[in-house]
Each structure stands twice: as structure tokens, then as C-alpha cells.
Amino acid sequence: MAVLHTTNKSPLQTRDLESCLRLTRPGCGILLLEDAVYGALKSTEAGARLAEAAKDRRIYVLGPDLAARGFTPEEVIAGVEVVDYGGFVDLVAEHHHVQAWV
Amino acid sequence: MSDTEAGEGGNRKVKRFMIVNRKAPYGTIYALEALEVVLIGAAFDQDVSLVFADDGVYQLKKGQQTKGIGQKNFSPSYRALGDYDIEKLYVERESLQARGLAPADLLVPVRVLGSAELSVLMDEQDVVLSF
Numbered sequence: 001m002a003v004l005h006t007t008n009k010s011p012l013q014t015r016d017l018e019s020c021l022r023l024t025r026p027g028c029g030i031l032l033l034e035d036a037v038y039g040a041l042k043s044t045e046a047g048a049r050l051a052e053a054a055k056d057r058r059i060y061v062l063g064p065d066l067a068a069r070g071f072t073p074e075e076v077i078a079g080v081e082v083v084d085y086g087g088f089v090d091l092v093a094e095h096h097h098v099q100a101w102v
Numbered sequence: 103m104s105d106t107e108a109g110e111g112g113n114r115k116v117k118r119f120m121i122v123n124r125k126a127p128y129g130t131i132y133a134l135e136a137l138e139v140v141l142i143g144a145a146f147d148q149d150v151s152l153v154f155a156d157d158g159v160y161q162l163k164k165g166q167q168t169k170g171i172g173q174k175n176f177s178p179s180y181r182a183l184g185d186y187d188i189e190k191l192y193v194e195r196e197s198l199q200a201r202g203l204a205p206a207d208l209l210v211p212v213r214v215l216g217s218a219e220l221s222v223l224m225d226e227q228d229v230v231l232s233f
Contacts, residue, residue: 010126010157012200035129038160043202064170068128070163070177084170 004095008034026056054079123158136233151190
């Protein structure tokens with residue numbers, strides 16, 4: 001089973017997401033949570049990079065963190081799946097292990 | 103103290119305080135702490151202005167619903183700042199644009215300034231606190 005990667009920092013302020021994308025392999029899962037959810041938005045400059053990564057990786061974003069920051073699933077780039085806490089648990093269970101890019 | 107006028111009950115000198123907000127809300131405690139400092143400044147009748155730059159502009163995003171993350175939604179507090187005579191809210195234009203946001207996406211009226219204008223304003227302050 002593949003690895004689930006998580007990242008929780010805004011890609012507009014740190015390079016954590018960029019490192020995560022650079023050092024992960026096709027087929028893995030990447031979950032954006034907390035301030036990393038900004039990276040899943042169509043409106044930001046980081047969006048294009050993530051849309052590219054979504055072609056060969058499964059990208060997820062945590063819905064409650066998105067809503068807390070005033071954004072809706074409609075504002076998330078195509079190919080990124082919005083999950084809730086239950087979905088987060090399922091992802092952890094489905095993957096071999098979890099690697100956090102903190 | 104040189105900053106205090108002499109005499110019993112004399113008015114203290116009003117200083118110009120600028121709070122610079124550069125962090126997104128909820129992921130860290132900075133945004134909420136900055137808001138606390140703003141209210142303290144207002145309680146002491148100081149000249150307080152707020153700047154929102156970088157991810158700090160996200161603090162003012164409309165439609166924040168924090169029930170799902172179990173944290174207090176403090177965004178309505180920005181709308182109440184006027185009641186404390188805090189009316190100088192500045193947002194950096196470059197930061198808004200980088201995030202695809204417009205003033206209409208923000209929950210409170212602000213003055214949008216370019217970084218050059220903001221830097222002049224920053225230079226004029228007595229105290230700048232960065233969060």
C-alpha cells in the first residue's frame with residue numbers, strides 16, 4: 001500500500017508543500033490540512049503546481065479546515081477531493097503509513 | 103517618563119501603534135493574539151492601525167465557519183473594531199492579488215494600499231508589532 005503524506009502549512013508562506021510534492025512518488029496520497037488548505041484553492045498561485053501533481057497522485061483536502069477559513073469545495077482545484085474527519089481516518093487506515101511534512 | 107505629560111491626571115502621550123498581521127487564522131495563534139493586542143491598545147486610547155499582508159489577508163476572508171474544527175470563529179471581531187474607534191485597517195494590494203482575492207471577499211471595509219505606500223505608513227509609526 002502507498003504512503004499518505006500530510007502537510008499543514010500555507011504554501012504561500014513556507015515551502016513544505018513544494019518539498020512534499022518534489023519528494024513523493026506517483027501513486028501516493030497527499031492530504032492538505034490546517035493552513036495547507038490554501039494550497040488547494042484555484043485562486044492562489046500555488047494552485048497550478050498542485051493541479052499538475054493531481055494527475056498522478058491522489059490529493060485530498062480537509063473540508064472542516066477549508067470551511068473554517070471561509071472557502072467552499074467549489075473553490076478547490078479540479079482533481080482534489082474534499083474529505084471530512086471520517087474520510088481522514090479512512091485514508092490513514094487505507095495507507096501503509098503516514099508521513100507528516102511539518 | 104518622557105512619554106508622559108507632567109501633572110496629576112495629565113493626558114498620556116498618544117503613540118502610533120501599528121499591528122502587522124502576516125499569518126493565516128486558526129493554524130497558529132498569532133492572528134488571535136494580535137487581535138487581543140489591538141483591543142488592549144484601544145483600551146489605552148492609543149492610535150492603533152492594523153495592516154494585513156501575506157497570509158494575514160486571509161484573516162479577513164468572508165464566510166469563516168469554524169464549527170467543524172472546534173475553534174472559536176473570531177472573524178466577527180474585526181467588524182466590531184469600529185466600536186473601539188479602530189478604523190485604520192490596511193490591506194496590502196500585492197498580497198490580495200497573489201491570493202486571487204478582492205476587497206469584496208473581505209468581511210470588513212479596508213483601505214487597500216500598495217507595498218510602497220504601506221512602507222511609508224509603517225515608517226511613520228512609533229511602535230510596530232508584527233504577528
